[in-house]
Amino acid sequence: MKYRSDIDGLRALAVLPVILYHAGFDWFSGGFVGVDVFFVISGYLIATIIISEIAEENFSLIDFYERRSRRILPALFFVMFVCLPFSWLWLTPSDLKDFGESLIFVSTFSSNFFFWLESGYFNSSVELKPLIHTWSLAVEEQYYILFPVFLMLTWRLGVSWVLSLLALVFVVSLGIAHWAITSSDSEMISSGSFYLLPSRGWELLIGVFVAFYFRHSGFLKSQWVNNTLSLIGFGLICYSVFTFDQSTPFPGLYALIPTLGTGLLIATTAPNTLVYRILSWAPFVTIGLFSYSAYLWHQPILSFARHRMLGDLTDLWLLALSLLSLLFGYISWRWIETPFRNKSVTTKKFIFVFSAIGILVFSMLGALIQSNDGFNERVSFDQNLINSFDRPKNLNCFDLPISDDPEEWGCNLGSYKEDIDFILFGDSHSASLINVVDEVAKSKGLRIFYAGKSGCIPFIEIYSKSSSENNNNCFFLNEKVSEFARAIKPRGIIFSARWAYYNFGDYGGDSRGVNYISSSENGPFNQLESMKSFNVGLSNTVNFYRDINIPIHIISQPPHQKYLPESVYFSSYKGRSDIEAMAVKRTEFDKMESFPKSAFLARADDINFHYIAELFCDDKKCPIGTDEVSFYFDDNHLSVAGAEKLRDLFRGILITN
Numbered sequence: 001m002k003y004r005s006d007i008d009g010l011r012a013l014a015v016l017p018v019i020l021y022h023a024g025f026d027w028f029s030g031g032f033v034g035v036d037v038f039f040v041i042s043g044y045l046i047a048t049i050i051i052s053e054i055a056e057e058n059f060s061l062i063d064f065y066e067r068r069s070r071r072i073l074p075a076l077f078f079v080m081f082v083c084l085p086f087s088w089l090w091l092t093p094s095d096l097k098d099f100g101e102s103l104i105f106v107s108t109f110s111s112n113f114f115f116w117l118e119s120g121y122f123n124s125s126v127e128l129k130p131l132i133h134t135w136s137l138a139v140e141e142q143y144y145i146l147f148p149v150f151l152m153l154t155w156r157l158g159v160s161w162v163l164s165l166l167a168l169v170f171v172v173s174l175g176i177a178h179w180a181i182t183s184s185d186s187e188m189i190s191s192g193s194f195y196l197l198p199s200r201g202w203e204l205l206i207g208v209f210v211a212f213y214f215r216h217s218g219f220l221k222s223q224w225v226n227n228t229l230s231l232i233g234f235g236l237i238c239y240s241v242f243t244f245d246q247s248t249p250f251p252g253l254y255a256l257i258p259t260l261g262t263g264l265l266i267a268t269t270a271p272n273t274l275v276y277r278i279l280s281w282a283p284f285v286t287i288g289l290f291s292y293s294a295y296l297w298h299q300p301i302l303s304f305a306r307h308r309m310l311g312d313l314t315d316l317w318l319l320a321l322s323l324l325s326l327l328f329g330y331i332s333w334r335w336i337e338t339p340f341r342n343k344s345v346t347t348k349k350f351i352f353v354f355s356a357i358g359i360l361v362f363s364m365l366g367a368l369i370q371s372n373d374g375f376n377e378r379v380s381f382d383q384n385l386i387n388s389f390d391r392p393k394n395l396n397c398f399d400l401p402i403s404d405d406p407e408e409w410g411c412n413l414g415s416y417k418e419d420i421d422f423i424l425f426g427d428s429h430s431a432s433l434i435n436v437v438d439e440v441a442k443s444k445g446l447r448i449f450y451a452g453k454s455g456c457i458p459f460i461e462i463y464s465k466s467s468s469e470n471n472n473n474c475f476f477l478n479e480k481v482s483e484f485a486r487a488i489k490p491r492g493i494i495f496s497a498r499w500a501y502y503n504f505g506d507y508g509g510d511s512r513g514v515n516y517i518s519s520s521e522n523g524p525f526n527q528l529e530s531m532k533s534f535n536v537g538l539s540n541t542v543n544f545y546r547d548i549n550i551p552i553h554i555i556s557q558p559p560h561q562k563y564l565p566e567s568v569y570f571s572s573y574k575g576r577s578d579i580e581a582m583a584v585k586r587t588e589f590d591k592m593e594s595f596p597k598s599a600f601l602a603r604a605d606d607i608n609f610h611y612i613a614e615l616f617c618d619d620k621k622c623p624i625g626t627d628e629v630s631f632y633f634d635d636n637h638l639s640v641a642g643a644e645k646l647r648d649l650f651r652g653i654l655i656t657n
Contacts, residue, residue, distance in 0.1 A: 001048050006269045007041065008288030009279025010262070014038050015291040017241045019298040019325055022127065023318040030244025033258040035136045036203050036251065037237060038295075040262040042140050043207025050148055051215055054155050061148060066348050068144050069355045071292075072137065074340040075332050077358040079296045080106065083130055083304075084365070090307045092570040093374035094389075095128070100369025102131045107362040109141040116188075116195035128306055128564075133299040135195050142197045143204050163212060166205055173202035178252035194251060203255065206263040219270035229268040230275040236261025247516075247525070287326065293337060294329025301325050310563045310571060310582065379573050388629040388641035389566055398431045398452045402476050406484050409477070410451035414441025421446040422654060423493040425481050426458045429557060430496035432638040433646065437494075440650045448654075449484070453477055455515050457502045458495045459537025460544055463521045464502075475521075478541075485550055492551040492608075494653065495541075498636060499557050499596035503530045506560055506636075507588060535599055542606045552607040553653050554600055555646075558631070558638050559589045559613055559622035565630040565639070583623040589613065610653070615645045 014037035021031025053059035080103065087099045098118075105114035112135040115126075126132050154162050177200070180193030193199040220226050240258040248254050269276045278284070287294070301321050305313060313321070339345050346354075369375070376386075397411030413424070413434065424430060424437055430452045441448045455464060456474035460482055464474050485493055500506075504527075506513030516525035519533045545552050561568075561584055571577045593613075600609045616622050616631060625631045631642030638646075 001045075001052065005285050006276050006279040007045070007266070008291075009281065009284035010037065010041060010265065011288035011291040012284040013237060013279065014041070015287065015295050018295065019322050022133075022299060022302055023322050024127075024313075025315070025318065028241060029246075030241045030248070032250075033237070033240040033244060033255070036255055036258050037262045038136065039140070039200065039203040040207040040210075040259050040266070042143070043204035044210050044263075044266055045207070046144065046147065047208040047211035048214065050151055051211055054151055055215075059148075059152070061152070064148055065144075066351055068141075069351050070341045070346070071337075072141070073355050073358060075293050075296055075337050076106070076134075076137070077362065078332055078336050079300060080131070080362055083300050086300075086304045087130065088375075088378075090304055091374070092566040093376045093379060094566055095307070096374035096378075097370055098374075099130060100366045100374065102129070102134075103366030103369070104363050105366075106131055106134045106138075107359045107366065109138050109145075111135050112138040112142075112195040112197070116192050125564075128303055130300040130303040133295065139195075139197050139200050140204075143201065146197075147204075147208075159212070159216075163209075166208060170202045170205045170209075173198060173200070173205070174253075174256075177202065177255070181249045181252040200251065203251070203259045206259050207266070210263050210267050213267060220268065223270070223272065226268045226270040227273045227275075230265055230270075230273050233261040233263070233265030233268065234275050234278070237265070290326075290329045290333030290337070292329075293332040294326050297328040297332070298322065298325035301328065307567065310567055310577070312562075379570060381569065381573070382628065384628055385569065385630065388625065388631075388639055389633055390640050391633045391637075392432050392434050392640055392643065397450060398428070398434075399454050402473060402480060406449070406451075406480070409480065410449055413438040413448040413450050414444075414446045417445075417447050419447065420449045420488050421491050422448045423481065423485055423490050424448055424450045424452075424496070425493065426452055426496040427456045427498055427501075428452065428454050428637060429498045430458075433496055433555075433643050433650075435640050436643045436647050437650055437654075440647060440654055444651075444654055446654055449488075449490070451477065451481055455501075457497055457499075457515075457517055457534075457537065458541070459517075459534075460540040462517050462519060462533055462537035462540075463523075464515055464517050482544055485545070486548050489548070490550060491655065492553055492653070493545060494553040494555065496555040497557065498560075500560070500593045503527065503534050503595050504592055507562060507584075507592060531595060534596065538599055538603065542603055546606055554607055554609050555649075556597065556600070556609070556611045556613060557593060558636070558642065559584055559616050560592060561622075561624050561632055561635040563624070564635055565624050565632045568624050569630065579623060579625065579627065580621070583621040586617050586620055586622055589617065589622050608653075610649055612646060612649065615649075616642075 014034040016034070017028050017031030018034035019031075020028040021034070025031075050059060050064065083099075087096055091099055102111060102114060105111040111131065115129070115132055115135050151162070154165060176198055177193050180189045180199055220229075237258050240261070244250070244254065265275065269279065301324055302318075305317070305321055309317075340351070400409045402409050412420075414421075414437070421441075424433065430450070434450060437448055437450075453474060456477060457464065458478065458481070460478050462475065462478070481493075501513065501515050502517045504514065514527070514530075516523075516527065516530045517533045517537070518525055518529050519536045523529065542552060563582055568577075568579060568582050571582070572579050590613075597611070600607065603609075613622070623631075625642070629641050630639055631645065633639040633642075
């Protein structure tokens with residue numbers, strides 16, 4: 001296959017946004033599409049090689065896997081090896097256990113399944129997982145297993161049949177991706193669309209179709225047309241990088257923008273076009289050459305830095321770490337990738353033996369770490385402290401699909417009896433209260449109906465921009481709850497939510513840690529509209545329940561922390577900081593929740609507003625817990641121990657007469 005310097009330049013265009021996106025620079029909010037660009041490139045290059053060799057009847061599956069092993073495994077194993085000492089020094093026991101499990105799956109080309117199965121609302125931030133980026137390698141590796149075999153089996157049918165079958169797979173794969181991300185009620189399914197080959201395969205096939213095109217044709221004869229189309233392709237990629245963000249439904253139809261742009265760019269970037277000159281610029285080509293190693297390095301470097309400094313990294317630090325990723329990428333390309341790809345230096349037998357040993361060793365190390373629970377003995381935490389990291393139980397009644405039967409989208413807490421006394425409803429913050437509400441209700445002989453959904457503000461006639469669920473789910477769930485309340489007439493309804501999440505966000509402000517809402521299904525979704533819609537939704541909700549004579553109780557959100565609790569206590573144990581020093585300043589939290597608090601106080605005559613910050617904060621700070629007990633299981637959800645601080649509050653709310 002003839003070398004194309006512009007393809008290496010395109011690799012640079014893919015890897016740089018990914019690194020800067022994971023570093024957290026807002027300008028590159030859609031930088032994750034760099035992975036999709038890589039998928040198209042990989043589909044094109046691999047298909048070009050296999051098609052050429054099959055057509056010439058000299059394709060060997062063993063030789064193909066040898067080349068893939070030379071290309072992928074040495075640098076990957078080197079990065080995994082370097083990660084080991086830092087994971088031991090800087091990861092908490094639970095994080096180290098998670099890292100050990102990931103070693104097993106990365107080694108066996110299935111890390112996409114691992115990160116898919118452990119994904120969910122309550123997991124620690126993905127930016128803290130050193131090897132999470134390897135999910136994309138697993139997708140490609142699975143493609144490498146299936147695609148050559150497919151071509152070997154179907155080639156004799158003729159190119160037309162091969163393309164027809166691939167087109168069918170393309171349509172089905174794209175359909176699965178779009179359905180899973182926009183229409184499925186299941187978090188597991190929508191998450192699977194991101195991580196798994198069936199919903200990502202169509203992206204690789206775009207590159208395959210370009211490879212078939214070049215097999216029977218070449219660049220268009222018109223330089224003007226090539227210039228125009230390649231610029232459009234370049235523009236589509238840049239548009240995605242700078243305008244997409246985490247709320248973009250992905251990888252559904254929106255993913256067509258960067259992937260079709262990549263396919264168009266590959267197909268029309270003829271020599272002497274403007275895009276060819278841009279992508280063939282020496283710095284771009286150089287970065288493209290070591291882009292794979294740079295991709296491997298960037299996530300561990302950023303992740304371990306965040307663990308070591310508890311995420312408190314300035315933009316200057318993040319930029320330095322991004323540049324360090326490129327430096328390490330060059331080093332491992334120069335002294336790891338290149339020698340292993342040189343057949344005069346490493347023989348075929350050596351590569352296969354090396355690969356087998358690497359897979360076995362890292363799998364065994366991962367199993368050892370996992371089976372020892374991340375070696376808890378590294379940290380002598382008191383058992384009471386360890387228990388206080390626990391998440392609430394009974395989450396089997398949270399995030400359920402909506403149906404006509406309340407028993408299927410909610411559950412009962414407290415004592416079982418015919419009449420329901422109260423309804424508890426909200427987003428994941430309400431799920432943190434399940435245990436304590438259940439216990440208080442049982443002690444009073446009351447029955448509580450609970451319903452909750454991730455990222456769902458408990459306001460009537462309000463829509464969410466969140467892409468983690470079907471936007472209509474929250475709207476419909478509020479309808480279901482209000483209809484149910486009208487039918488059963490409970491003594492009261494209790495709302496609990498991360499209220500600032502729907503207008504201000506977290507301490508970063510702007511679009512970070514925020515789920516914008518709107519009173520219109522199609523938005524707009526921005527901070528101004530969210531604040532307006534918050535008041536509209538509150539009024540809708542208050543008016544509805546007031547009209548049917550059901551008292552409303554609203555629980556304010558607990559103080560949002562900046563760090564994960566186990567990391568805070570681990571850092572304190574290691575002597576790097578102390579719990580008090582890592583506490584959130586009261587003024588910062590007051591500013592973050594000032595808007596929802598003011599909105600609730602303005603309706604004080606119509607609702608019972610229970611302000612709980614005083615249970616967790618003094619005048620100056622809001623600590624994550626005491627030396628003995630953590631009040632949280634992540635940076636904003638109360639642990640069982642933290643929710644226990646609300647026991648007296650619920651004793652007062654859950655009246656028996």
